[in-house]
Amino acid sequence: MTANPYPLLIKQILAAPLAQKSPHEIVHADIRRYGYPEFAARIARLGGLLGELGLGQGSTIAVMDWDSHRYLECFFAAPMIGATLHTVNIRLSAEQVLYTINHAGDDAILCHVDFLPLLADIRDRITRPFRLIVMQDNPVQAPADLQSDGEYEALMAEATPVAGFPDFDENTRATLFYTTGTTGAPKGVFYTHRQLVLHTLGVAAGLGPIPGSGFNRDDVYMPITPLFHVHGWGIPYVATMLGAKQVYPGRYEAARLLSLISEHRVTFSHCVPTILSMILNAPGAEDADLSGWRVIIGGSALSDALARSARMRGVAINAAYGMSETCPFLTVADMMTTRTEPQATPNCTAAGKPMPMVDVRIVDETMSDVPADGVSTGEIVVRAPWLTSGYLNDPVGSGDLWRGGWLHTGDVGLFDASGALRITDRLKDVIKTGGEWVSSLALENLASEVAGVSEAAAIGCPDPRWGERPLLIVASRRAADDVKSDIRARIAAAVTAGQLSKWATPDRIEIVSSLPKTSVGKLDKKALRAQYVIDKVQA
């Protein structure tokens, strides 16, 4: 008999809270709550149910749901039977959802009743036969969908739990989701069991030992990043390994999120800046006690203004950096420290320092490291044991992502003197004017410091003389001329102070009521370019 090889499998993440007898609960808003033993029993039941439907190794199982206890159950049961869990981005258009279902080759779809109309629209164009399980929060809500295999809870009640989940190769694919790039069709990003286990350990080893504010077993965790988006940034796996209390909020509504934070005394969340802003500005937010709440901000740059406003409410904010292709964690800033440091490089966002096991380089076009002088910028390329190996069935895209043996983030940045990574721009968002690079983020940060500005986007407009010239589009409810004049004054001050090149001064500022967002809540610069760059050509 030889040693057990111990492949790294998702089932081991689930084993930890059971072995440690976590006393905490998993809560789905006011819908359902249970302890870890029942959670594990339900996963065994779901594993049995999926097997009874003919699903197993090699199957792909799609989920279309709000953030629920069911979704977390699927995070474990689907990969644990050897299948791939396809977390469908339910904010995409029906056509895009159809594309991803067909591209993934889903063998089953677990669909919340809210998304059945969408599914009905595309169902006859889904090319592969599939099992359909309907999910619902409320028994009376159930529609008489005769084409489904049944309702989730009803099927669960009848299923025979599996006695145990199998061991298999740790490089087996566990999850799949689609990311919408700047061009072309959505791309399938996938992760193996090994990658997810290492991400879980790496994030726990990175966030746990932060003095005074580390993520710990007594935290109350609530994601505000949808679970379809990079597995809710992978933190549900970490929270489960720690046996922490977990609160899943269902559909994101500011009032409901606020009341859940208060009711469950949530201490640990993560979201994109837009969502944090939405919560802080929601009706009733002034009266909510947010003082025990720590939030990791990622997905987009965290502006100084938003960080300040969160801190004034007692919310501990720290920025983190990663992307769909990186599982996602790459860097994280310590709670409450980074934003109070004097900023070595103005108008940049500190994304923190590399997590354990993450190698970050800043390189030029020839893959040479740029000088580590705190000023020179270059593309951020990375290695870690949890990066996607490529895009599903896209060897060209995968090769481009990994050219030179490093994963190309497409982001531009530098390391400052403290060792913190500062993202200065998206490579494709850099504005090239008269041979100089202007950071769109720098302009957006300055604009967002002006009173009454809720959001700002800088894009490059084609210019026959300079190549491109900056255009600033700003969301504000104040009188347009006042805002414009304040922004121009703020930018002029930055130029005078040497924080900004004078070439970076926008020729044009547009005031709008709100800016378009992508399906995951980021600024949609593709939409802005389509609208404003064409406007300009027509003007």
Next chain:
Amino acid sequence: MTANPYPLLIKQILAAPLAQKSPHEIVHADIRRYGYPEFAARIARLGGLLGELGLGQGSTIAVMDWDSHRYLECFFAAPMIGATLHTVNIRLSAEQVLYTINHAGDDAILCHVDFLPLLADIRDRITRPFRLIVMQDNPVQAPADLQSDGEYEALMAEATPVAGFPDFDENTRATLFYTTGTTGAPKGVFYTHRQLVLHTLGVAAGLGPIPGSGFNRDDVYMPITPLFHVHGWGIPYVATMLGAKQVYPGRYEAARLLSLISEHRVTFSHCVPTILSMILNAPGAEDADLSGWRVIIGGSALSDALARSARMRGVAINAAYGMSETCPFLTVADMMTTRTEPQATPNCTAAGKPMPMVDVRIVDETMSDVPADGVSTGEIVVRAPWLTSGYLNDPVGSGDLWRGGWLHTGDVGLFDASGALRITDRLKDVIKTGGEWVSSLALENLASEVAGVSEAAAIGCPDPRWGERPLLIVASRRAADDVKSDIRARIAAAVTAGQLSKWATPDRIEIVSSLPKTSVGKLDKKALRAQYVIDKVQA
């Protein structure tokens, strides 16, 4: 170009504190201190030096040193060039050291001047040619050893640092050391890069998120488990990954350890009970401020009496469980909590709950799980991604260790109602009398509660009628008759209270001034059996 496969390698542990720009230092008593950048530079230099001596992939490099900055450098540089680091147990006899050097096939020995006399005694019987580097704490200390390749610091100063360390298979052997079992020759236990990286991540993910008392980046770490012993329980790798301040105490002397704890405000250590007892009872210990000190106790059972006496000094104690073959961490008790819980099972030691990624079962002789009733005991068998795959060049011993696909710890225990593992005995220490199992630990625990008892050992003596009968050997400086009578009274009370079977009452109690210890500070029951069991047969 395809994705970087990212093998798990020890060099990544070292990369983390550099990427995070740790502000902390590594200190070797009053000999040497430096920051992480210099630490990394010296590892590159040591890698170069070892390469210049012809060492590399496939080599085995032995270290014989006290706990020093040099030792920590070897922890990294030797495996990082692809060699195996053999950490020689310098407390073994010269003959045993010779055996391990020959069995390991060491290609180089890095030897502190204090151990040169030992090496001189055995040198002509070392079968393989080897490089010899002399280590010393003080320049004037250097002996004119003409047969060496030079002195460590002098060679380091001349060496060309390697530009970078190579990638290779994560299953490459990284470390090797020898464990002395109850019978036979020392056995070689080895670990791969993958196992050590996963242990480092698993321990950080297990100890970091402990609310209020987790191991964190601002801790000041000092090992008091020798670095030759299971890599100082693997915590030097964890402390390095976190970028914590590390203090290496050199040779263990109670007064020096106390003054280092105080001078550096050490917050985090680990040791066997004997060492903790030695420190707490050292001259001057009453005056030392130990209130910020947290200590993980493993290697032997933590008695209630020692835990109490540590807590009265303000030391936060928590038990942990593991062994040489398990890298070593398997379970850990939360700081300060376990010892204050009412003990569900009297006279047992709570070893805490399984770490993430650790599967623990309690089984009978047929490998069936014993009832989880909080009473039934069985052998503890385990799986984890960091267990040794076997003993070096010992297929029979390896097969026995891993029979049934689980690593057999040889320990007997149970899970109590709280989920904590309680070790009731070593399988080979269980006393079998009249068909019943008597826990030697239970007897030792009761004896240690008696005033004036510093240590106790229970062993089984062959008995024609009962198979075995318990013998208790107790270290005490009180009058022997008084102690014996107090111990008999304590045991009788436990029998009356139903905490102990009446068959467990020892026939004989011996009072001695101290008990023999193994090379790693554990009670040496082998020596006691040799002495007392033979005595009895002769009597």
